[in-house]
Amino acid sequence: MKAGVLALQGDVEEHGEAFRRAAGELGVSLEVVYVKRPAQLKEVDVLAIPGGESTTIGVLAKRAGLLEPLRDAVKSGLPTLGTCAGAVLMSSDVVDAVVGRTDQPLLGVLEAAVVRNAFGRQRESFEADLQLEDFGQVRAVFIRAPAFVKTWGGAKPLGPLPHGRYGTVYAAVVQRHMVATAFHPELSTTAFHRLMLEIARR
Numbered sequence: 432m433k434a435g436v437l438a439l440q441g442d443v444e445e446h447g448e449a450f451r452r453a454a455g456e457l458g459v460s461l462e463v464v465y466v467k468r469p470a471q472l473k474e475v476d477v478l479a480i481p482g483g484e485s486t487t488i489g490v491l492a493k494r495a496g497l498l499e500p501l502r503d504a505v506k507s508g509l510p511t512l513g514t515c516a517g518a519v520l521m522s523s524d525v526v527d528a529v530v531g532r533t534d535q536p537l538l539g540v541l542e543a544a545v546v547r548n549a550f551g552r553q554r555e556s557f558e559a560d561l562q563l564e565d566f567g568q569v570r571a572v573f574i575r576a577p578a579f580v581k582t583w584g585g586a587k588p589l590g591p592l593p594h595g596r597y598g599t600v601y602a603a604v605v606q607r608h609m610v611a612t613a614f615h616p617e618l619s620t621t622a623f624h625r626l627m628l629e630i631a632r633r
Contacts, residue, residue: 434510434624434632435475437501438465439491440606441483441516447625449617450479453624459632469500471556477510477631479519479624480616485547489520489536498536505540510630512606512623518604518611519545519577528596541611542584543604549578550612558619561590566622569615572600578613579604579628 436443447463448614461557462532464475477561480488492498505511506522511601513521519537522542528533533547550557556574563569571590578600582588589603593609 432459432477432564432628433456433462433464434628435466435471435478435595436478437488437492437497437517438467438479439495439497440487441481442615445615445617446479446481446514449621449624450477453621453628456621456625457628459628461628466497467495469495469497472497472504473511475509477627478504478512479617479627480511480513480520481617482515482517485519485525486533486535488516493536494510494518498538502538502540505538505609507606508556510627511529511540511610513541513575513609513611514615514617515574515576515613516536518579518613519547521609523593524581524607540581541604541609542586543579543606543607545577545579545613546577546582546600547577549580549594549600550576559592563589563603565589565605565626568617569622570619571612571616572618573614578612579589579600581612
């Protein structure tokens with residue numbers, strides 16, 4: 432199998448290593464492809480869009496001619512994991528907790544609304560143990576984290592969290608072949624990368 436990691440900005444290497452560990456646990460032979468060109472999307476069986484800065488990733492993807500091919504690949508069924516900024520990029524509706532509506536490039540493939548920086552800036556980063564359906568208990572690392580505030584259609588929210596400003600928010604969303612997390616699973620667990628490989632094997 433080939434696992435792709437969108438390699439424009441953010442914690443790219445961490446996702447590559449998480450895929451390798453997950454493949455080892457599953458007994459799967461795996462090659463990691465660091466995706467920087469549209470043609471590479473056709474080579475991979477599964478994709479991770481890493482955390483970083485969502486506007487930067489979107490702008491760089493657009494500049495590299497990757498935005499539309501990415502959208503098409505995910506819509507066509509490519510199993511895709513988006514974490515933190517990657518989850519923002521996948522979402523259909525995005526606002527920032529400070530500046531409000533943004534005009535950033537989005538894939539718009541996930542039927543979810545997200546608030547960027549919902550938990551504050553870098554100094555408000557935190558860790559928490561979450562009980563997530565289909566994943567069990569996971570240690571979640573939230574770094575300048577967004578939050579899912581609404582889902583619709585086929586999207587299923589996971590991991591409800593109390594939030595003073597937004598009421599109940601969610602740590603993750605699952606929609607068919609897509610998983611998006613507000614936190615960074617690549618730093619603490621292989622559960623999400625393992626699931627993506629399992630989806631790709633079906």
